[in-house]
Ligand SMILES: Nc1ncnc2c1ncn2[C@@H]1O[C@H](COP(=O)(O)OP(=O)(O)OP(=O)(O)O)[C@@H](O)[C@H]1O
Ligand SMILES: Nc1ncnc2c1ncn2[C@@H]1O[C@H](COP(=O)(O)OP(=O)(O)OP(=O)(O)O)[C@@H](O)[C@H]1O
Ligand code: SF4
């Protein structure tokens with residue numbers, strides 16, 4: 001593979017991916033109709049709470065559900081080749097070569113009884129017909145590349161002799177030893193200190209620049225997404241609920257679950273008197289997902305949508321008001337207004353008043369939003385009592 | 396909606412909350428774990444200096460946050476306070492009484508007042524006990540309520556932490572992570588402690604659940620006037636929760652102060668590096684990575700810590716003196732202390748060390764026979780009304 005493949009924009013294209021697990025209690029729809037694209041040299045951030053299907057989806061790209069009871073359907077096109085159609089043998093050949101993954105917990109992903117060097121050598125020799133000696137040289141080179149001091153000596157250490165940050169780097173070295181075009185990093189820094197995290201993220205970016213690889217970074221840390229990703233995909237209950245350029249999605253998010261994620265984490269510069277606003281309730285069951293919009297049992301804004309649509313009709317993932325590239329799955333007709341007038345003032349009053357001042361009154365836009373929602377739906381509901389029955393942290 | 400403007404003139408909540416009476420005062424606390432050789436004799440061949448001389452106060456009903464890299468001694472400090480460990484040296488004064496060396500029997504009545512919440516909601520609860528038994532156990536052990544009243548009290552506690560009181564006879568595995576953490580909190584609250592040591596209480600939880608638990612802890616703190624020693628590696632959460640924060644590095648406090656000062660104008664190079672590394676959602680507007688201070692290398696071993704300043708092997712502005720003399724934790728503002736020979740805001744570190752005259756050394760850290768060390772250097776816990784004035788390089792006051 002060369003890094004000149006700019007002929008086609010989408011290096012990776014996932015279409016309507018579904019990963020369903022048949023279980024004794026029914027079918028767990030862990031990934032349920034996911035689509036996204038990723039170009040070379042670009043980074044996609046996937047966020048969402050625990051159990052939303054982030055890992056299951058990305059494991060599918062690596063073909064890790066093969067040989068299990070999981071039912072995988074859809075298309076995973078890597079340079080126009082559908083990975084789901086490949087034979088197991090062919091997929092094995094590509095794994096680690098074209099697509100590599102680094103995991104959250106390097107201790108469980110690395111073999112405890114083999115030295116770090118041996119594992120790197122193995123990873124290299126699977127795909128390259130070279131002598132052990134040449135592979136070892138390559139292993140040391142990679143360890144050096146990821147910033148392990150004295151790599152020629154540390155190469156013979158066992159994983160437990162490395163610190164957490166060093167193990168994570170060794171994992172990255174392993175993932176990148178064959179210069180894969182696509183690297184999937186599943187919570188690569190969750191267990192690490194911020195200083196080490198910053199080093200690892202730097203490293204990923206440096207290597208990305210060097211090899212022009214595409215990166216999928218899975219994380220629950222919106223700060224990491226803000227600094228790393230070109231595009232963000234927000235997942236809820238196995239589906240994309242918002243998808244778009246980071247700059248837009250995190251600055252002008254358009255649907256309530258994304259708002260919830262943003263307002264439930266404090267910011268290092270936020271006003272310390274403001275309260276964190278948790279997303280009420282618990283994540284949904286994937287066996288019996290809620291009717292209509294899967295987020296409706298926890299959504300504080302569902303009453304702003306007329307006709308109980310949130311209970312009955314699942315919203316489509318469609319472009320919002322900020323252009324074709326920014327998609328959202330929500331019935332709210334005037335998300336900008338709700339966000340600016342109700343959500344933002346609660347968790348970031350400063351930015352809210354900044355926005356309010358910058359906003360040029362636009363009666364036309366307001367009128368456009370009006371008919372569907374009824375007059376002033378956005379503001380009136382702000383004083384409505386919350387739907388307590390649904391939002392209590394039900395047991 | 397909160398639309399009223401922030402009142403600029405009201406007295407600073409930060410400084411006022413740092414003047415309450417301390418419920419806990421820790422001075423020069425040390426914990427050295429012996430390192431044994433692997434052979435038959437298992438001789439002690441060294442010590443892990445997990446905590447090496449920390450001093451601080453926790454004020455009644457307030458919170459002190461402890462942050463720092465993995466392995467810097469945060470949990471060990473917490474475990475010393477709860478006396479799960481006996482310290483190698485130092486004083487732990489709780490409610491006016493030194494508990495550092497009390498025997499288990501003497502400690503028993505105090506255990507009511509100091510409780511701990513653990514990081515991992517999955518392993519810190521006994522899976523074979525019902526929630527009622529877990530939360531009620533401290534009541535039975537300390538015989539605070541008659542047996543037939545325990546259940547009612549347990550249900551009350553479950554209610555307080557937002558769990559269904561009818562679920563007292565369920566087992567931990569029947570609850571989600573966030574709910575399990577609430578069970579742990581209910582257990583810690585059973586005896587109405589005055590001090591709660593919370594060791595990474597939300598780190599294992601999903602972001603949305605984190606907020607629920609943080610809010611719960613804040614409500615409980617207000618309602619029952621509980622003081623917190625709050626250990627966490629998430630700098631934003633700590634800032635949100637704690638009016639005062641201590642930054643640890645390799646067993647020592649390198650900087651401590653009110654949150655506004657510490658986060659807005661940190662003076663220690665390590666604090667500066669730490670804060671600059673926090674990924675920020677607001678960066679989305681700008682795009683790309685935030686400028687940050689890069690730290691080279693890994694945390695050195697606490698068995699053989701570097702001489703002088705422990706941060707010197709990674710410090711971007713270290714000089715000779717840093718390897719020779721340890722910088723004292725010097726008060727440089729009303730509620731701000733820093734342990735560095737060159738304290739200053741980012742990019743404004745002084746060219747010459749500020750400490751030589753206080754320590755009786757020259758600028759390179761060699762002993763200066765003409766000038767003995769200053770004797771009146773305040774090093775204890777808490778803040779005094781005189782401090783070292785960085786602008787004029789002398790001891791001054793407000
Ligand atoms: N082999 C399996 N059989 C049945 N259900 C499964 C299987 N693997 C995963 N699941 C379920 O699929 C859902 C999605 O899991 P996944 O690991 O993708 O979540 P995630 O978004 O990565 O969460 P986390 O942030 O906790 O890693 C979960 O509810 C999980 O329980
Ligand atoms: N029981 C023990 N015996 C020997 N060494 C120990 C023991 N407990 C902790 N240590 C060591 O003491 C140092 C401080 O550990 P501690 O657990 O207090 O760190 P921490 O700041 O809580 O780190 P983390 O953020 O990873 O929880 C570490 O080097 C650790 O390995
Ligand atoms: S569709 Fe309705 S329930 Fe779903 S997120 Fe939008 S407003 Fe909330």
Ligand code: SF4
Nearest residue numbers: 704707710717735736
């Ligand atoms: S004392 Fe020296 S090494 Fe330590 S933090 Fe200050 S400048 Fe850096």
Ligand SMILES: [Mg+2]
Nearest residue numbers: 054055056186
């Ligand atoms: Mg996962």
Ligand SMILES: [Mg+2]
Nearest residue numbers: 469470471594
């Ligand atoms: Mg710890």
